[in-house]
Amino acid sequence: MNILDLVQVKNDKSYRQFGIFDGMRGVVVDKNDTTEIDVLFFNPAKIGEYVVAKISRDDLIVEKEELPQKAKQEILSQLDWIIKNAHAEFSQNKFKAYDNVQLVNDDKYKQYGLAVGDVGTVVDDVVVKDCVLVQFDNAKPDEDGFVDCISVNINDLIKASKIDIS
Amino acid sequence: MAIFNNIILAADDDNIIYNEWIEWNHFGIPNKPEWLRIILRNFYALFGHCLICTALDGCYFVTRIMPELPQHKNCHCKKLYIGFEKVKHNAKAACDIEKFTKYAFIDSNKKKLFNSWGYSSVEDAFYLQREYCKQAISQYVKGNYKLKNLDNRGQRLAIPTCLGSKWFYSGWMLCPEGKLKNATPFGGWIK
Numbered sequence A: 001m002n003i004l005d006l007v008q009v010k011n012d013k014s015y016r017q018f019g020i021f022d023g024m025r026g027v028v029v030d031k032n033d034t035t036e037i038d039v040l041f042f043n044p045a046k047i048g049e050y051v052v053a054k055i056s057r058d059d060l061i062v063e064k065e066e067l068p069q070k071a072k073q074e075i076l077s078q079l080d081w082i083i084k085n086a087h088a089e090f091s092q093n094k095f096k097a098y099d100n101v102q103l104v105n106d107d108k109y110k111q112y113g114l115a116v117g118d119v120g121t122v123v124d125d126v127v128v129k130d131c132v133l134v135q136f137d138n139a140k141p142d143e144d145g146f147v148d149c150i151s152v153n154i155n156d157l158i159k160a161s162k163i164d165i166s
Numbered sequence B: 001m002a003i004f005n006n007i008i009l010a011a012d013d014d015n016i017i018y019n020e021w022i023e024w025n026h027f028g029i030p031n032k033p034e035w036l037r038i039i040l041r042n043f044y045a046l047f048g049h050c051l052i053c054t055a056l057d058g059c060y061f062v063t064r065i066m067p068e069l070p071q072h073k074n075c076h077c078k079k080l081y082i083g084f085e086k087v088k089h090n091a092k093a094a095c096d097i098e099k100f101t102k103y104a105f106i107d108s109n110k111k112k113l114f115n116s117w118g119y120s121s122v123e124d125a126f127y128l129q130r131e132y133c134k135q136a137i138s139q140y141v142k143g144n145y146k147l148k149n150l151d152n153r154g155q156r157l158a159i160p161t162c163l164g165s166k167w168f169y170s171g172w173m174l175c176p177e178g179k180l181k182n183a184t185p186f187g188g189w190i191k
């Protein structure tokens, strides 16, 4: 097994505590070819968050795909920094898809016609740069009469229950 | 005739429109497999690459309706010209059943609308799932879409959708190789 090999976990019993499951793909970041290998895994629920976990060599298979050469060079040049900044475990998302959420800070969302107290629905719960995707039915329609979902910072939202007025 | 089919389509209003397709290309990200694409987008995010550009990578657009290129200073993205046959072959749409069972049939505003059209059951949700996907692909390959929000997650499209005789927009996330993922089943009436 070589550094920056792409690998797949074939046994998740020992690694669930880190949020690592069977079939998950990661990148070998271990400079030593030992029985336990340091592997980097990105959090599927949060872009940019990652852990580095020790995985038994017997629980890994090497994928046939490889990282592009240019990406390998960039990763290798910053590998120590990457490993140092790894999270101990994947953080849990505050919201899940189809949760009703209420806006508690409207600074960035007034442009969409939104105000504190407005309630929307999470339509994509993967966190990207601290944002989830939310549909607010009362947002201002654009020139086509279309109300698009918007990325909203998770710190600007709390869980809400929506009153059924039907 | 095949050559003309690649670039010219008759619009619904019988006007002739010119459809020239491109694939957005950010270096170093393969379209497939999906898991490798995600790993690379994550690494590039750590290194400060533009998440908008890496989200757009691999997406197909008609040149008359595409995001601005370059997206920003030092944007190295390129447009690669592709044939209509490739778009038609690869385009696929996905719509989670929960978009109806956990959202459109539940949300107080949308529920009234969908119930008034006679949709409320799980069977209706499966019907709508098929219908939405069929219509989204059909409209998208004609270049019949509007660009909406573009952010770190990617490009959203508004796509004309018809139920009964009512025309409205549904909202979709555009993913690489002509893949559409439903974001919202109802985004507003077509004016």
Ligand SMILES: [Zn+2]
Pocket: B026, B050, B053, B070, B071, B072, B075, B076, B077
């Ligand atoms: Zn770019």
